[in-house]
Amino acid sequence: MSSDERKLGGIGSKVLFEDDKVRIWELALAPGERSDVHRHDLDYYLVQVGGDRIAVEPEPDSEGEYKEYFAADVVPGIVVPMKRGGVETAVNVGEKPYYEIIVELKDA
Structure with a gap:
């Protein structure tokens, strides 16, 4: 299914x-909670603030950097382009x- x-x-x-x-967002997830399925239409920076483990589940039609499930430790203060x-x-x-x-x- 396409997005x-x-x-x-x-x-x-x-x-x-x-x-x-x-455009600046916050993302807050309780343990075990999932975000909505979403599409990144713009380049962006992630700034991890708190937590211990986070994962991304890409959709089959994802064109992003992650093509497969990926989980990692949270590093508060890290900025990821x-x-x-x-x-x-x-x-x-x-x-x-x-x-x-x-x-x-946002694109200029």
């Missing part, structure tokens, strides 16, 4: 700020609440 044929959610839990250059194209679900596979900030870079 155009299914309902996609937001890439985060809530938009914190938006202007003509960036990401390219657009991913269609995925974030999953808190840890025992602590997960929190990150996502900064989408």
Whole structure:
């Protein structure tokens, strides 16, 4: 199923700020909680704030950096640059609440 044929959610839990250059989201997931399936239409930065383990489950039609399930330890304060194209679900596979900030870079 293509991402155009299914309902996609937001890439985060809530938009914190938006202007003509960036859109900033927060993503908060309780242990075991999953985000909506979402598509990244813009390049972005992830800023991990808290938690212990996070995973990404890419959809079969994802064009993002992750093509297969991937889980990693959370490193609070790390900033990870990401390219657009991913269609995925974030999953808190840890025992602590997960929190990150996502900064989408709008095209000029």
